[in-house]
Structures are given as C-alpha cells and as structure tokens.
Amino acid sequence: MNIKFRRFSEFLIEKAIFLSGIISILFVVLIFAFLLKEGLALFKYVSVKDFIFGAEWYPISEPPKFGIISLIMGSVWVTAGAIIISVPIGIAAAIYISEIAPRKIRGILKSGIEMLAAIPSVVIGFIGITTLVPLVKNVFGLSTGLTALSGSIMLAFMAIPTIVSIAEDAFYSIPKRYKEAALALGATHWQTIWRVLIKAAFPGIVAASMLGIGRVIGETMAVMMITGNVAKIPNSIFDPVRTLTATIAAEMGEAVRGSDHYFALFAIGIVLFVITFLINLIADIYINRELK
Amino acid sequence: MNPKLAQKIAFIILLLATILVIVPVGMIVVIIVVKGAPAINWEFLLAMPSKGMRAGGIFPAIVGTIYLVAATILFAIPVGVFSAIYLVEYARENLLTRMVKLAIINLAGVPSIVYGLFGLGLFVIFLGFGPSIIAGALTLAIMILPIIITTSKEALDSVPRSYREASLALGASKWQTIRHVVLPSALPGILTGIILGISRAAGETAPILFTVAAFYLPRLPRTMFDQVMVLPYHLFVVSTQIPNIKTEYTYATALVLVGIVLIANLAAIILRSKYRKKI
Numbered sequence: 282m283n284i285k286f287r288r289f290s291e292f293l294i295e296k297a298i299f300l301s302g303i304i305s306i307l308f309v310v311l312i313f314a315f316l317l318k319e320g321l322a323l324f325k326y327v328s329v330k331d332f333i334f335g336a337e338w339y340p341i342s343e344p345p346k347f348g349i350i351s352l353i354m355g356s357v358w359v360t361a362g363a364i365i366i367s368v369p370i371g372i373a374a375a376i377y378i379s380e381i382a383p384r385k386i387r388g389i390l391k392s393g394i395e396m397l398a399a400i401p402s403v404v405i406g407f408i409g410i411t412t413l414v415p416l417v418k419n420v421f422g423l424s425t426g427l428t429a430l431s432g433s434i435m436l437a438f439m440a441i442p443t444i445v446s447i448a449e450d451a452f453y454s455i456p457k458r459y460k461e462a463a464l465a466l467g468a469t470h471w472q473t474i475w476r477v478l479i480k481a482a483f484p485g486i487v488a489a490s491m492l493g494i495g496r497v498i499g500e501t502m503a504v505m506m507i508t509g510n511v512a513k514i515p516n517s518i519f520d521p522v523r524t525l526t527a528t529i530a531a532e533m534g535e536a537v538r539g540s541d542h543y544f545a546l547f548a549i550g551i552v553l554f555v556i557t558f559l560i561n562l563i564a565d566i567y568i569n570r571e572l573k
Numbered sequence: 574m575n576p577k578l579a580q581k582i583a584f585i586i587l588l589l590a591t592i593l594v595i596v597p598v599g600m601i602v603v604i605i606v607v608k609g610a611p612a613i614n615w616e617f618l619l620a621m622p623s624k625g626m627r628a629g630g631i632f633p634a635i636v637g638t639i640y641l642v643a644a645t646i647l648f649a650i651p652v653g654v655f656s657a658i659y660l661v662e663y664a665r666e667n668l669l670t671r672m673v674k675l676a677i678i679n680l681a682g683v684p685s686i687v688y689g690l691f692g693l694g695l696f697v698i699f700l701g702f703g704p705s706i707i708a709g710a711l712t713l714a715i716m717i718l719p720i721i722i723t724t725s726k727e728a729l730d731s732v733p734r735s736y737r738e739a740s741l742a743l744g745a746s747k748w749q750t751i752r753h754v755v756l757p758s759a760l761p762g763i764l765t766g767i768i769l770g771i772s773r774a775a776g777e778t779a780p781i782l783f784t785v786a787a788f789y790l791p792r793l794p795r796t797m798f799d800q801v802m803v804l805p806y807h808l809f810v811v812s813t814q815i816p817n818i819k820t821e822y823t824y825a826t827a828l829v830l831v832g833i834v835l836i837a838n839l840a841a842i843i844l845r846s847k848y849r850k851k852i
Contacts, residue, residue: 295663301655301656303659303673305680305719308676316687374594393594399834399838401778403778404827406809410813469579472579501684502809526686530689538698550690561679564678
C-alpha cells in the first residue's frame, strides 16, 4: 500500500480514536445542556422556591401547580427504606463472598448476583405486583399493597448487586498483610474481619452505599409499578407515594410539547441529574481514597 | 463471648444475608418460567397481537426489540471500543483523562429516565427524528457506552505489554500494533462487554418510553424512522394498562424478555471465564 495513504489513514483513525475518547465528556455536557434548555423555561412561570418547596403537584389543573416537595419526599422515603435494607445485607453478602465462601461456591454466588443485576427493572416491577404487593397488603393489613414499603423492598433488591460488587472490590484490594498481621496476633477470622478488614475497606463501603443510593433514586419502572403513584407527602412507609422518576415516566406521554407541564418534567430531570451527579462524585472521591 | 462461638454466629448471619439475596433471584426466574412456559408456542412468538393485546402473539415486539438492539449496538461499538483504545493506548495521566473517566462514571450513573428525557429533547425533537428506531437506538447507545468502554478497557489493559513491544520493535506503527496485535488478543473481553451492552439495551424501558416505544402497533417497521413495539414496554403495558388479561400471557411475555436478557448474560459470563483462564 502507498505509504502516504497509509500515513494519512492512520492519522484519520487516530483522530477518530481521540474524538471517541473524549466523547463521554461531550455526552455528559449535552445531557445537562438539553435538560437545562427544556427545563429552565419553567421558571418563567414558577419561582425556583415554589417549584422545590411547593406542596401541590397539579400539572394539568387550571391554574396548574408545580410544587415537587411531595415527589422529593416520595423519592426520599423509598430510597431511605431501600438503603436501610440493602446496605447491611449487601455488605454482609460482600464479606461472605470475598472472605468466607469456598472458592467453588464463590463463582456461583457471583454469577447469581450478576443475574440479579441483569433482570430488567420492568420485570422486577411485574414480579413485585404479582408477589410482593399482595404479601405486603396481607401481612400489614393495608387497603392496598402499593406502598412506599413495597417500593423500598424491591429497590433494595435492585441496589444489592451494585453494593455487593463495589464492596467486594474494596475487600479484595486490602493488602494481604493486614489480614496476616491480625491472624498472627491470634485474632479469629471473624475478629480480623470485624476489627481490621471492615475498617480498611470503609471508604469502599461508603462508595458502595453511595452508588446504591444513586441506583435507587434513578430507578423508574419498578418504582412506578409498585409504589401506588400518589403525589402526596407520605405520613408513613405504608402510604402510597410518587417518586421524581415515576412522575416523569407517567406524565411525559401526555404532556403537550412546549407546555409548562412539559418544561416542569424536564425541570424534575435537572433535579435528578444534579442529585445523581453529586452522588457519583462523592462515590468517586471515596473510591480514589481507597486506592491511596 | 467466646470468640469461636462469636465467629460461628457471625458467619451464619453473613451466610443468611447471602442466601437472602440469592434465593429470590432463583425464585423470580423459576416463577416466570413455570407460569410463562405453558403459554409459549409458535403462535405466541410469531403472530400479531389481537383483541386489544389480550390474545394473539408478541411478534412485532420481538422484531422491534431485535431492530432496536441491533441499531444500538451498531452505534455503540465503534465509539465505545475506540474510546477504550484511547484510554488504554493513548491517554496520559492528565486533567483531560481524569475528566473523561469522571464523565464515564457519570454516564453510568445518570438515571435511565433522564436518558429518556435527553433522547426526547435531542433526537426526537431537536434533530426532528420523531419517535423512531433511530432516536431510541441513539439514546440507548449513549446509555450502554460506559458498559462497553469499561469492559473493553479491562480487556485491552490485560494484553501484556510485551506483545506491543514486540510488534513495535518489528517496525509496525502504533495503529498497526493496535489493529493486528492488541485488538485480536483483547477481542473476547470486548465481546463480553458488547453482549452485556445488548442485554442492558434489550431490557431497558424508561429510555425508550418517549423515543421509540409504541403502545400498540401490529405491523413491522419499514425504516429506521418508524416507531416499533418493544418487549420491555410491552410487558409494562400488559401488566399495568390492560385489565382482565390472562396472566399466562403476561408471564409468557416476561419469560421471553428475561430469556433474551439472561441468555445474553450467561454467554458473557461463560465467555469471560474461559478468556480469563487462557490469560
């Protein structure tokens, strides 16, 4: 092949590689830019304060009300419940898999957890409707099982693979000598785990929990299918709720393009983007701290 | 307490926590298979839905999913693999690289419904594609980019430095080395990432809600600019929007979806474990 042509085509390919390399930055910027472009228009009609702290979400009544505090509280309740359930279980499973499980079983357990991560959220939602929702209704004697609690349980389940895999990495990356030193001093395996390894893995555990929270806050389909979709500030975990994500998913189909309702749903998107961005940033800081 | 006894109790608790995670996974799969399998037959797989989706089959949703995922992968592979090549072979430790890595982490963390909004804003409205396969595929492609980049990067990283040095020492250029030495040895790892991307794209609902998914459209798409029915959205529709539907029908839809996703994942797991043994 002609050398000049080869040089030129290599030059082009390397440019393409460079562009693809930095394209992730472009996409993050584009996503944020489009959310702002469509979402900020809302604030011509509604103040930021009324939007965030307003108690009423009546997007299609006349005049419409665009207060999202009830949706924020819906997300907060469901997320808090899910995290309380998933963090201890997830960390415990990570410890079992990385420290205790026999080598042969370890592979099976890891594949099982990967399978869980792979099950589509709409399938989890569907199974939630058919199994968990009636169960919650009967066990707690409620008029409906479509509650924040059902959402929390299902979402805890969905957050666990994220928590387990990040926490497991944290336990693997602890230098061997920590464990050997503790065992040599006569500590039992469990004392070593409890007093040495958990402390050493702590930044990783925090990162795992943060990424779990990020996963739960952003989850849409399952939560829309099983939390009852009532846009009211919940009084207890047994109330139906409506999350930020479910609101967008449920209403965008009907929102008229360019209407204030449409802008408001994008504005909710901005809130979600900023929350998950911050959560990922914090998790990343903790993961890097662990590496040092 | 006796430390030996404490250890025993602690390990039992840890084991129970692990069982609490693993058993429901198995139960979900078993429930779907047992309740869905009886309704699966050729008619269900290859016929159009009828009677308001209460009867007939899910053929258009299967075809729609295949088209959508194929288009997604076509968009995502070149960008994702090139991006990984950049990070492993070209990038230096500087601010730009740090920002790229942070951006990838963030792309992985953006909620799926926000991808849906973004796809609606950019592809459907701004670029004027309307709800279409191309709009949905581009949205999904950006969403699975972090998966493809991360797994490809891992695969490229695991190619021994000596391979590259040998090739360069023979007078090959940097790109020739990448093209003929590094990429072939990293191929199984990259394939694993692609399969995981397929599995993710096939199962997602939120990003396609406003970009491509049709509620009911009993015909096959003709061009990239057509809307299609898609399996995950169809499952959402039949399990929440259609009253008095036969439950076998819903479970069978779930079974087809879970089948596609889990088989893809299983393939990825097997491929990866074989590949790891080889290195």
